[in-house]
Amino acid sequence: MRFAIPRQDLNREAFASSIPEFNRRSDLMKTDMGYKCRITNVVNLTDQEKLFQLRIVEPQERRIFRFKPGQFIMLELPGYGDVPISISSASSNHEFLELCIRKAGHVTSALFRTDPGMHVAIRGPFGSSFPMDEMAGHHVLLVAGGLGIAPLRAPLFWINEHRDRFRDVHLLYGAKEPSQLLFSYQFDEWQTISHIRLHTIVEHADAEWKGSTGMITELFRDISIDAKNTYAIVCGPPVMFKFVCSYLDRLGIPMNRMFVSLERRMHCGMGKCCRCMVGSTFTCIDGPVFDYWSVMNLKEAI
Amino acid sequence: MKNPVYTFEKLKFASFEFTCCEGCQLQLANREASLDAFFSLLDVRTFREISSEKHDDYDIAFVEGSISRSDEIERLQVIRKQAKILVAFGTCACFGGVNSLKNRFSTEECIAEVYDGQPIETLPIRKISDIVQVDLSIPGCPVAKEEVERIVVSLATGSLVTLPKYPVCVECKEQLNTCMFDLGEICLGSITRAGCNAVCTSGKTPCLGCRGHADDINFPAFMELVKERGLSVSDLQEKLGFYNAFEAYRDDET
Amino acid sequence: MIYKVIAKPEFRKFIDALVRENTSFGPRQVDTAANGNPIYQFMPVSSVEEIEFDYTATASSAKHFFLPFREELSRFSFNDSDFKQHIAYEAEPVVLIGLRACDISALNILDDVLLNGHYPSPYYLAKRKNTFVIGMDHLPLPDCFCKSLAHHTVSTGFNLFCSDIGEKYYLSINSSKAFTYLKEFQTEEPSYEDNCLLTERRKLISRSFQTEVDVTSLPSILDIEFDSPVWEKWGAKCLNCGTCAMVCPSCYCYSVEERFDIDLKGASRNRKLYSCNLVDFAVVAGGHNFRPKNGDRLKYRYYHQHRGFAENANQQICVGCNRCGRACLAGINPKDVINDLRMEKESCMICVSQSPART
Numbered sequence: 001m002r003f004a005i006p007r008q009d010l011n012r013e014a015f016a017s018s019i020p021e022f023n024r025r026s027d028l029m030k031t032d033m034g035y036k037c038r039i040t041n042v043v044n045l046t047d048q049e050k051l052f053q054l055r056i057v058e059p060q061e062r063r064i065f066r067f068k069p070g071q072f073i074m075l076e077l078p079g080y081g082d083v084p085i086s087i088s089s090a091s092s093n094h095e096f097l098e099l100c101i102r103k104a105g106h107v108t109s110a111l112f113r114t115d116p117g118m119h120v121a122i123r124g125p126f127g128s129s130f131p132m133d134e135m136a137g138h139h140v141l142l143v144a145g146g147l148g149i150a151p152l153r154a155p156l157f158w159i160n161e162h163r164d165r166f167r168d169v170h171l172l173y174g175a176k177e178p179s180q181l182l183f184s185y186q187f188d189e190w191q192t193i194s195h196i197r198l199h200t201i202v203e204h205a206d207a208e209w210k211g212s213t214g215m216i217t218e219l220f221r222d223i224s225i226d227a228k229n230t231y232a233i234v235c236g237p238p239v240m241f242k243f244v245c246s247y248l249d250r251l252g253i254p255m256n257r258m259f260v261s262l263e264r265r266m267h268c269g270m271g272k273c274c275r276c277m278v279g280s281t282f283t284c285i286d287g288p289v290f291d292y293w294s295v296m297n298l299k300e301a302i
Numbered sequence: 303m304k305n306p307v308y309t310f311e312k313l314k315f316a317s318f319e320f321t322c323c324e325g326c327q328l329q330l331a332n333r334e335a336s337l338d339a340f341f342s343l344l345d346v347r348t349f350r351e352i353s354s355e356k357h358d359d360y361d362i363a364f365v366e367g368s369i370s371r372s373d374e375i376e377r378l379q380v381i382r383k384q385a386k387i388l389v390a391f392g393t394c395a396c397f398g399g400v401n402s403l404k405n406r407f408s409t410e411e412c413i414a415e416v417y418d419g420q421p422i423e424t425l426p427i428r429k430i431s432d433i434v435q436v437d438l439s440i441p442g443c444p445v446a447k448e449e450v451e452r453i454v455v456s457l458a459t460g461s462l463v464t465l466p467k468y469p470v471c472v473e474c475k476e477q478l479n480t481c482m483f484d485l486g487e488i489c490l491g492s493i494t495r496a497g498c499n500a501v502c503t504s505g506k507t508p509c510l511g512c513r514g515h516a517d518d519i520n521f522p523a524f525m526e527l528v529k530e531r532g533l534s535v536s537d538l539q540e541k542l543g544f545y546n547a548f549e550a551y552r553d554d555e556t
Numbered sequence: 557m558i559y560k561v562i563a564k565p566e567f568r569k570f571i572d573a574l575v576r577e578n579t580s581f582g583p584r585q586v587d588t589a590a591n592g593n594p595i596y597q598f599m600p601v602s603s604v605e606e607i608e609f610d611y612t613a614t615a616s617s618a619k620h621f622f623l624p625f626r627e628e629l630s631r632f633s634f635n636d637s638d639f640k641q642h643i644a645y646e647a648e649p650v651v652l653i654g655l656r657a658c659d660i661s662a663l664n665i666l667d668d669v670l671l672n673g674h675y676p677s678p679y680y681l682a683k684r685k686n687t688f689v690i691g692m693d694h695l696p697l698p699d700c701f702c703k704s705l706a707h708h709t710v711s712t713g714f715n716l717f718c719s720d721i722g723e724k725y726y727l728s729i730n731s732s733k734a735f736t737y738l739k740e741f742q743t744e745e746p747s748y749e750d751n752c753l754l755t756e757r758r759k760l761i762s763r764s765f766q767t768e769v770d771v772t773s774l775p776s777i778l779d780i781e782f783d784s785p786v787w788e789k790w791g792a793k794c795l796n797c798g799t800c801a802m803v804c805p806s807c808y809c810y811s812v813e814e815r816f817d818i819d820l821k822g823a824s825r826n827r828k829l830y831s832c833n834l835v836d837f838a839v840v841a842g843g844h845n846f847r848p849k850n851g852d853r854l855k856y857r858y859y860h861q862h863r864g865f866a867e868n869a870n871q872q873i874c875v876g877c878n879r880c881g882r883a884c885l886a887g888i889n890p891k892d893v894i895n896d897l898r899m900e901k902e903s904c905m906i907c908v909s910q911s912p913a914r915t
Contacts, residue, residue: 002573002740003576004577004578005649005651006649008682008686009645010645010681010682010685016643025675026674026675026676028678028681029675031676031678032630032825033641036639076825078632079634079814079816079823080814081461081462081825082812083841104842105462105842106461106462108841110460110461119638264840264846265840267811268810270674271674271675272669272673272675272677272810273811273812274808274810274832275811275837275838277856277860278846279782280863280864308634308636308820310820339817339818339819340818343818452815455815455818459820467834467835467836468836469795469797469798471795471802472798472799472831472834475798475799476625476626478586478615478616480587480595481615481799481885483885484589484595485587491797492797492799516835518835519795519796520795520796523794524795526793527887530887
């Protein structure tokens with residue numbers, strides 16, 4: 001066998017037996033290997049939304065997994081598929097991970113049938129994050145529409161934990177109906193302990209609702225914004241952040257101080273499959289967090 | 303611990319035939335390697351082709367064939383009442399199939415020609431969804447067992463049941479087949495739903511569209527390319543009519 | 557790089573030795589088209605006799621040897637409420653014979669995307685490392701336009717590249733493996749005449765191109781022409797069949813699908829090469845399609861091919877082989893689409909200069 005080409009077995013190389021570390025991009029690693037997680041708690045928020053608390057099983061993997069507010073993971077329910085989910089817990093919480101998930105497709109539907117004690121896999125963290133350090137020393141305006149509160153929770157936790165670094169913090173939160181306002185059990189904590197100025201609004205009030213009614217932009221009438229010294233994070237459906245951002249733009253907040261989180265259906269999370277491309281930008285690598293200027297420059301973003 | 307996501311109940315399954323060759327049901331008994339596992343997913347309540355037992359407590363009914371007699375309509379309606387999920391199984395059930403060729407003639411002509419004028423009741427061919435509501439369609443003449451396995455697994459596990467939205471060309475190119483148009487033939491592959499693994503074109507037979515049209519096809523462009531290549535439009539119409547799977551497009555001359 | 561020349565009969569002996577001891581693929585005629593043209597594909601070969609060294613171009617590219625149309629990425633086995641995940645990088649040594657310069661350029665582009673990006677793909681790497689690539693130059697077909705993209709020559713990405721200089725092949729040896737195997741055969745150092753013949757050959761190839769596509773500042777034109785009616789015009793012809801992406805040597809977009817094993821004891825995650833022209837490429841959870849129209853999807857493919865994405869440093873990934881143009885039933889081809897776009901751009905510039913300033 002003088003001319004037989006020798007086989008190079010990648011399975012024997014060091015990376016194939018080590019834990020993938022998604023934060024260290026450009027290292028050869030088992031990109032499709034997930035960290036196994038145990039579901040430790042499931043909180044029913046509404047009929048359509050649940051909060052899943054996960055714990056990475058292997059201590060070594062738990063140590064490696066670190067994320068920044070705004071990043072997402074690929075959550076895999078073996079057999080059913082994997083879906084991109086933004087991380088909803090504090091980046092300082094190294095023990096547990098929280099994911100706020102809406103029942104939207106078949107993977108999330110199957111996920112809704114899971115109970116604590118079962119296992120799922122996660123890959124990541126992937127993508128860009130909110131520039132929390134850069135925002136320090138400024139007023140912060142957090143605007144959430146509907147499920148937009150999910151990606152907003154990570155920066156909110158960050159602000160709560162580093163409250164002294166930020167000036168006034170407003171959280172504007174709108175939903176279709178009062179019952180769809182998520183995490184209402186935390187409202188008191190945010191307001192009383194963290195001194196977040198919370199303003200809620202619903203489109204359709206019910207009998208008990210005593211707050212404001214209408215679109216989220218109406219909340220701007222209640223607050224004064226120091227445009228020169230304010231950073232804004234806007235999370236919600238594209239129509240909503242388009243309205244909110246153009247309003248904030250008129251107020252004079254620079255476009256590169258407004259951040260949004262885009263949603264696309266990633267298949268790989270690693271800038272390969274091209275399913276999440278917006279124009280010629282990868283939502284999974286360059287996003288999901290973009291400043292508004294970048295979004296304006298993305299073809300087909302909104 | 304019983305796992306609610308990975309513990310699965312067998313599907314209470316029944317299979318029925320109407321006007322057809324029963325070839326699609328025969329496919330269910332094909333692919334020996336996975337046959338055991340396949341039937342482990344099913345609690346077969348009624349399936350004449352493989353078992354003489356007959357029970358009426360099924361949840362999922364596979365219905366093969368098209369409808370050509372009034373007693374078939376009654377039988378089908380009974381099945382519809384019982385089944386939680388009624389599956390139009392095979393091209394005849396989904397579109398009418400080859401049987402639909404009959405509809406080009408009058409009933410009298412058919413009886414005279416086929417049955418030598420004997421007193422036989424026969425109606426124009428109709429597909430299953432013309433009579434009752436269909437929950438799921440699995441097209442194919444015959445159905446592709448691999449796809450059936452995938453769909454039954456999805457039904458059993460409660461995961462997403464899908465058919466490819468793209469046309470046969472994708473799978474044909476995967477097989478490195480030579481394009482039938484390059485060989486001077488009219489092939490419906492570029493407008494027909496994939497899922498068959500391009501079995502006909504791999505055998506150098508042009509696609510006749512037994513799986514129906516893919517999602518959002520560009521029929522005018524297809525028509526145009528047939529004309530541009532100087533191929534016969536009447537041949538194309540013949541092919542489109544073969545399985546009756548392009549009803550909406552057949553006489554679209556645009 | 558080491559250069560040698562080898563007489564053609566000796567070269568055939570060398571190839572035969574390789575082919576007999578390795579799983580090998582080379583160009584073979586698979587059909588004759590209705591117009592009389594032979595149709596070639598990279599097919600399994602077991603002796604040198606089966607290889608058509610004088611082939612024109614294969615209908616499908618050699619991409620699938622590195623990026624299979626379907627590939628299992630990982631497996632799960634279930635055990636009560638727990639599971640185990642397994643990943644293996646399957647790749648056996650393969651010899652690929654007869655790739656054109658543009659085909660090898662396409663591999664270099666795939667290297668950029670899949671190995672030099674943020675997350676290198678071990679699946680691709682395993683196959684790339686285990687594939688012995690032998691390139692061969694050729695005279696361009698009338699519709700080849702790789703010269704417009706400077707991919708008619710290639711200097712990396714192969715083990716061995718052979719230029720036809722008449723009685724002999726001029727070999728560019730780019731791997732120690734190739735060098736070692738060739739030691740067993742009679743080769744010579746290139747003479748002055750051989751070098752001249754090589755230069756002549758290259759000149760001949762270079763001036764034989766009949767199709768030219770002006771790609772200067774194309775990325776910028778694409779950016780400006782995002783809403784051009786050109787996309788609607790060509791979109792109206794597009795069948796959404798995905799053929800262009802399947803035969804393309806550099807299209808790599810894919811979809812990930814997960815499925816249970818039929819015995820429900822395990823599951824697999826699979827990659828399937830996809831095409832941005834397919835109707836559901838940009839569908840998101842809830843069913844919204846970000847590119848519902850043919851023209852949107854066609855445009856997107858041209859964006860990827862000719863504007864490039866960040867993962868490969870915004871380089872064009874089209875190599876100019878025109879396989880997509882040849883395979884397209886609707887007659888959509890890069891040359892006509894790009895020329896159209898350019899015309900549009902030029903007429904637009906006139907509009908801009910004549911229109912009143914925006915207020």
